[in-house]
Amino acid sequence: MSGDVLGAPRPHALLRLEIALPFLLVALIWGSTWLVIKDQLLAAPPSWSVTYRFAIAAAGMFALASIGGRGFRMTLQGHVIAFAVGFAQFFMNFNFVYRAEIHLTSGIVAVLFALLVLPNAVFGLIFLGNRITRRFLIGTAIALGGIALLLVHEAREAPPTGLVGLGIVYTLLGILSASTANVLQATETARKRPMLVLLAWAMLWGALADAAFAWSFAGPPVFPTSPRYWAGVAYLGIVGSVVTFPLYFGLIRDLGPGRAAYNGVLVPVVAMLLSTIFEGYRWSWLAAAGGAVAMIGLIVALRSRHAPYPRASAIKPMR
Numbered sequence: 230m231s232g233d234v235l236g237a238p239r240p241h242a243l244l245r246l247e248i249a250l251p252f253l254l255v256a257l258i259w260g261s262t263w264l265v266i267k268d269q270l271l272a273a274p275p276s277w278s279v280t281y282r283f284a285i286a287a288a289g290m291f292a293l294a295s296i297g298g299r300g301f302r303m304t305l306q307g308h309v310i311a312f313a314v315g316f317a318q319f320f321m322n323f324n325f326v327y328r329a330e331i332h333l334t335s336g337i338v339a340v341l342f343a344l345l346v347l348p349n350a351v352f353g354l355i356f357l358g359n360r361i362t363r364r365f366l367i368g369t370a371i372a373l374g375g376i377a378l379l380l381v382h383e384a385r386e387a388p389p390t391g392l393v394g395l396g397i398v399y400t401l402l403g404i405l406s407a408s409t410a411n412v413l414q415a416t417e418t419a420r421k422r423p424m425l426v427l428l429a430w431a432m433l434w435g436a437l438a439d440a441a442f443a444w445s446f447a448g449p450p451v452f453p454t455s456p457r458y459w460a461g462v463a464y465l466g467i468v469g470s471v472v473t474f475p476l477y478f479g480l481i482r483d484l485g486p487g488r489a490a491y492n493g494v495l496v497p498v499v500a501m502l503l504s505t506i507f508e509g510y511r512w513s514w515l516a517a518a519g520g521a522v523a524m525i526g527l528i529v530a531l532r533s534r535h536a537p538y539p540r541a542s543a544i545k546p547m548r
Contacts, residue, residue: 260499276443285466318410319435325403332396336504343493368530378519
């Protein structure tokens, strides 16, 4: 009997409490942040809003990292990987995302971001040696069909002057930037560093890049007087960044970048429900069918019981 127990397959990763709880928490929080981002866009230039968010997030992450008492020093190699993660995730990704929401509803941007599983898996295959399963390919193909229906609906509902195409381009560039950061975080070089310290420096480097870009292209800092704006910045910086990114990057280290990105199955559901309540998002049969098909496709990809990723010790560093 003991042999049967020892030989029994482990439960699906998302049925294990230490994986399921951060997975669900990240999805629920990030599902709400899309709407808060939308609320920021009229009060200040997008680049300054991103800068304020990650200035607060960097301070919060350094405070969180200080609890361990290990200090904040890193080698030059550590700073290189922190800068690379910060530039891709906290500069490029979020500047693209904030601009995408000027042209698209927050729910649609969230749905598109569910496709992060695709570049994460492809980049993981190329740079980390992760396998891509047949079930993943089938599920992704189904999800792409659902996304296409949602985009047709968005194009029909957008006003004549709406730049839907530009919003989609910004979103896709944001996805590629986020995927680059996700795979960088999964490399052996990054895994050797304490996660909180690495994230603190990455957010600081990202915030500095955000500030330089904002000052160059949007002019001097703009400080809105609205308490609601700063409450939103604080929520995005602390809850939407300091709380979530350690959890999400922990999932990347445990599951690999492709499977960790499956929390995108739940994020659009939360985001589109909130978009319906607060933005007046109008559901049609086309939007409902697209959302359902996209979720079915992602769930099909998620159903693989055997992790298609190598053990942590087998992951090779990027050259």
